[in-house]
Amino acid sequence: MLASLGVRALILSSFILVVTLGFWELSTPAVKTAGEMTEYELLMGGADQEARVPPPSQILVRAWEELSNPFYDNGPNDKGIGIQIGYSLFRVLTGYLMAAIIAIPVGFLIGMSPLMYRALDPFIQVLRPISPLAWMPLALFIIKDSEASAIFVIFICSIWPMLINTAFGVAGVRRDWVNVARTHELGALRTALTVILPAAAPTIVTGMRISIGIAWLVIVAAEMLVGGTGVGYYVWNEWNNLDLTSVIFSILVIGVVGMLLDAAFAQVQRAVRYQE
Amino acid sequence: MDDRPFLEIDGLAKRFPSPGGETLTVFENVSFDINRGEFVCIIGHSGCGKSTILNVLAGLDEATSGAVTMDGREVVGPSLDRGVVFQNYSLLPWRSALKNVTFGVRARHPDWSRQQILEHSYRYLEMVGLSGGAEHRKPSQLSGGMRQRVSIARAFAIQPKLLLLDEPFGALDALTRGTIQDELIRIWSGSEQTVFMITHDVDEAILLADRILLMTNGPYARVAESVMIDIPRPRNRAEIIHDQAYYRIRNHLVEFLALRSKTLAAEHDGETGGVPKPNRPLTVRPGSADEDQKSAGEPPSCREAELVSLAR
Numbered sequence: 001m002l003a004s005l006g007v008r009a010l011i012l013s014s015f016i017l018v019v020t021l022g023f024w025e026l027s028t029p030a031v032k033t034a035g036e037m038t039e040y041e042l043l044m045g046g047a048d049q050e051a052r053v054p055p056p057s058q059i060l061v062r063a064w065e066e067l068s069n070p071f072y073d074n075g076p077n078d079k080g081i082g083i084q085i086g087y088s089l090f091r092v093l094t095g096y097l098m099a100a101i102i103a104i105p106v107g108f109l110i111g112m113s114p115l116m117y118r119a120l121d122p123f124i125q126v127l128r129p130i131s132p133l134a135w136m137p138l139a140l141f142i143i144k145d146s147e148a149s150a151i152f153v154i155f156i157c158s159i160w161p162m163l164i165n166t167a168f169g170v171a172g173v174r175r176d177w178v179n180v181a182r183t184h185e186l187g188a189l190r191t192a193l194t195v196i197l198p199a200a201a202p203t204i205v206t207g208m209r210i211s212i213g214i215a216w217l218v219i220v221a222a223e224m225l226v227g228g229t230g231v232g233y234y235v236w237n238e239w240n241n242l243d244l245t246s247v248i249f250s251i252l253v254i255g256v257v258g259m260l261l262d263a264a265f266a267q268v269q270r271a272v273r274y275q276e
Numbered sequence: 277m278d279d280r281p282f283l284e285i286d287g288l289a290k291r292f293p294s295p296g297g298e299t300l301t302v303f304e305n306v307s308f309d310i311n312r313g314e315f316v317c318i319i320g321h322s323g324c325g326k327s328t329i330l331n332v333l334a335g336l337d338e339a340t341s342g343a344v345t346m347d348g349r350e351v352v353g354p355s356l357d358r359g360v361v362f363q364n365y366s367l368l369p370w371r372s373a374l375k376n377v378t379f380g381v382r383a384r385h386p387d388w389s390r391q392q393i394l395e396h397s398y399r400y401l402e403m404v405g406l407s408g409g410a411e412h413r414k415p416s417q418l419s420g421g422m423r424q425r426v427s428i429a430r431a432f433a434i435q436p437k438l439l440l441l442d443e444p445f446g447a448l449d450a451l452t453r454g455t456i457q458d459e460l461i462r463i464w465s466g467s468e469q470t471v472f473m474i475t476h477d478v479d480e481a482i483l484l485a486d487r488i489l490l491m492t493n494g495p496y497a498r499v500a501e502s503v504m505i506d507i508p509r510p511r512n513r514a515e516i517i518h519d520q521a522y523y524r525i526r527n528h529l530v531e532f533l534a535l536r537s538k539t540l541a542a543e544h545d546g547e548t549g550g551v552p553k554p555n556r557p558l559t560v561r562p563g564s565a566d567e568d569q570k571s572a573g574e575p576p577s578c579r580e581a582e583l584v585s586l587a588r
Binding site for chain 2: 198274
């Protein structure tokens with residue numbers, strides 16, 4: 001009971017990890033080395049009768065190989081994981097930024113004007129539940145560029161949480177604070193920037209955090225469809241190569257990158273938070 | 277300069293449409309004047325519309341009818357000429373105490389340099405006793421009393437022509453309230469600031485005000501009396517209670533709030549509408565001795581004792 005909660009949680013986490021990986025490792029029968037195999041086994045690919053999920057040790061080895069040279073480029077179907085992640089991040093951030101540029105001002109407008117809120121609400125309610133991938137055929141047809149279509153899909157999926165949270169945050173700014181701005185004769189722009197924006201910032205950033213999470217979820221699926229580059233394509237390509245080790249490795253990488261993106265926004269959230 | 281009072285409130289009324297189809301009149305025929313440099317408190321029961329009157333003076337709310345004229349100009353919308361201190365402080369929680377004050381100063385003097393704004397803000401923060409590092413704290417890290425001090429500093433720092441205080445000490449404990457009242461009086465006496473303040477506290481009103489406006493109960497509330505506080509300044513909470521006028525005023529106020537605010541409100545219901553009401557509230561001076569003779573409510577022995585004490 002001497003150790004702090006954090007330390008104890010860390011110990012328990014490590015225990016769960018070791019046990020899980022241990023079971024996984026042990027439940028996967030070791031593949032015989034080439035020397036032990038009969039001629040027939042070698043001809044049949046040196047494997048079992050059925051394909052198995054590779055053990056964690058194999059994934060660790062693959063991870064080491066990939067991460068020690070993440071930026072190699074051996075042509076269209078063989079690029080390092082770093083390059084693939086780079087492509088995906090570029091798409092996510094471009095689409096996300098475009099969404100923010102539109103969602104935050106429009107959210108402000110909706111939050112400040114009950115008329116705009118009522119006028120735009122039906123459009124938002126219909127458009128919001130549409131799966132971002134459902135836009136893909138239309139995007140491909142109109143934009144005629146797979147790269148730009150992927151960015152558009154990110155744009156359309158990350159716009160809604162930001163838009164709704166901004167409107168919600170702006171509409172919920174305490175009347176008193178707005179009155180402070182009014183009694184100090186602040187103009188509309190000064191009021192928006194010095195009172196409403198900081199007051200609504202925690203809600204807006206929460207929306208941005210939700211959006212980046214969704215964008216990272218969607219990019220994998222979008223790239224599986226679009227193909228060519230990106231971590232989503234990488235997963236699908238390795239599946240086509242029947243390289244499950246790489247598939248599992250890339251799944252983990254997707255998780256870690258998503259976690260880092262989320263952590264970055266958690267920092268922003270901490271910076272704009274205030275206590276009443 | 278003409279002889280018109282600094283602030284004129286004429287026939288103010290506030291009505292709301294109620295669900296039944298009839299209109300609900302919160303207050304009506306509210307008329308009074310405030311002179312330059314005067315400290316006026318308004319007392320009345322909850323629901324009589326005091327806060328609405330204050331918000332109308334601030335320009336944050338609009339009356340259904342009537343007009344407010346300040347310095348010969350009609351009050352339309354909020355202005356830096358009228359500073360407001362709200363009961364819940366209304367500090368911006370993401371800004372430090374100092375930044376809350378500079379916020380006001382910058383709005384008032386957009387042409388000032390950063391240094392000028394800082395110096396001016398510090399002067400007012402020191403006036404309310406906030407210095408030595410506390411000014412860099414966020415409002416959430418300050419006590420209720422400290423927050424209200426910041427709010428008062430912000431309001432005084434913009435040097436408005438009229439300062440509106442909406443129950444500024446309502447949320448504070450009695451001890452803190454006493455200290456901040458003293459500070460308010462000290463700052464006010466050095467500033468020739470005109471103040472209009474809402475309070476529920478009779479003692480606070482007597483201590484601070486030159487004049488107390490008494491409102492009848494709502495609906496159809498109105499300002500019935502304007503009570504002059506004839507107690508010399510500087511006043512001090514420890515000494516003021518030995519002043520004979522203090523108790524006469526206090527009794528008058530308590531009696532009004534306990535009984536007459538209700539009976540005067542009831543009078544309205546009996547009215548057929550033909551009786552014209554006085555345009556300005558009745559001025560009474562319960563603190564002075566000759567007002568006492570008219571009322572003749574007190575036993576003579578008590579009166580003699582007062583005269584003796586006055587003679588000394």
